[in-house]
Amino acid sequence: MTTNQLIDQIHKKQSFLCIGLDVDLNKIPKHLLEEEDPIFAFNKAIIDATHHLCVAYKPNTAFYEAYGIKGWQALAKTIDYLNSNHPDIFTVADAKRGDIGNTSTMYAKAFFEDLGFDSVTVAPYMGKDSVEPFLAFKDKHTILLALTSNQGAFDFQTKSIDGLELYKHVLETSKAWNNSENLMYVVGATKAEYLADIRQIIPNSFLLVPGVGAQGGNLQEVCKYGMNDAVGLLINSSRGIIYASQEADFAEAAAKKAEALQIQMEAELKRF
Template sequence: MTRQELIQQIKQKRSFLCVGLDTDPKKMPQCVFDLHDPIFEFNKAIIDATAPYCVAYKPNLAFYEAYGIKGMEAFVKTCEYIKENHPNHLIIADAKRGDIGNTSQMYARTFFEEYNIDALTVAPYMGEDSVTPFLQYEGKWVILLALTSNKGSHDFQLTEDAQGERLFEKVLKKSQEWGNTNNMMYVVGATQGKMFEDIRKLAPDHFLLVPGVGAQGGSLQEVCKYGMNKDCGLLVNSSRGIIYASNDDHFAEVAGNKARELQQEMDEELTKAGL
């Protein structure tokens, strides 16, 4: 999916919602366990219910790898289902890969050739040669970790050098020598609030993938106030707040309602921004 296609979907749907598929059998409703492939069937129901209100899905690889071959089969089936039935949705593999060059080449081949995913989260802290192999694929996105939503982000990402420049700022500056606004986004946690102003000073035009709204306590309004740009420039992710909103037989319907509520809030924010 190109940048322009993504912007078009946001404007058409009046939404910049990404639904995180952090699918955990321990939290899934009992009714899906009567089906042949519970993880896939759960995802399928969530996807069909939320598709009208979001522009992207983000399966988190850890939740599939934890169940071995069966889990990865469910991941592949989920991605294929989205591509076949909801082809205008961006698919982000949240895998946080990144290693020495030849290993990154294999990771890139895995996600962009074998699985044919649209975007992949990548850890930038091994430097240029660990990231550039992912940037060789036309029409694919690298989403670099910049300033994350977890408490431990303060341990390294906010540390300053002698000139007062913080580590996440170095990542933003240096990485723009490798990629551009058409193939690179950044992960910025919703819990970082006003720090979005600092992000936008260094990366005014890039899309930002924003986890942490909902269960982690991030504010959609604050994210939009400080992080939205002329193209929207945001993909705000919600996982637990949508997919586990109910644990009974009506889980998909409730998930759809939660997604619609967020979409309505996003519509208001887009309107306020004149988009």
């Protein structure tokens, strides 16, 4: 999917919502455990109930890998279902990969070619040659971890090196990499006060912003400092939507939570 196609969907749906599909079998409704593939059954119901309210879905691959081959098969079925029924929706493999060049190439093939994701999250710590293999794929996007929403982000990401915080070094350096136009960046909603500085460095890039909802991030603050002329934001909510109910009405409850965010996003788009 191209960036322009994503922007078109944002304006069409008046939403820049990304829903995280982080499936924990201990949290899904008990009746789904009787299904042949409870993970896919849960995802399908959530997708069917919310696809008109969001522009992206983001499965965190750890929640599938934890269940072995059955989990990986459920992930493949989920992405195939999305690509077959909702090809206009942007898909994010939240895998946080990154390794030496030939290994990164294999990771990229796994997510872009085999599974058919539109994007994958990648750690920048190993530098240029660990990221550029992901960037080489046409109309695919590499979402670089820049400033994350967890408390441990302060251990390294905000430390100053030669007067510049590490996350700013990541942003500045990555702009010079081959095919950097395919880069997006992860910036946590709990770090909204940093967004103004981030936009000074990467004014035109899309930001994937986790942390709205269960982690306490503020949507209005993120939009105030992070939105650009092309919107430039994908706001992710996972637990706050998909686990709105553990009863038979779980999909409808998820849709209500998603709709509440979409309505707020529509208001922000009109205000901008």
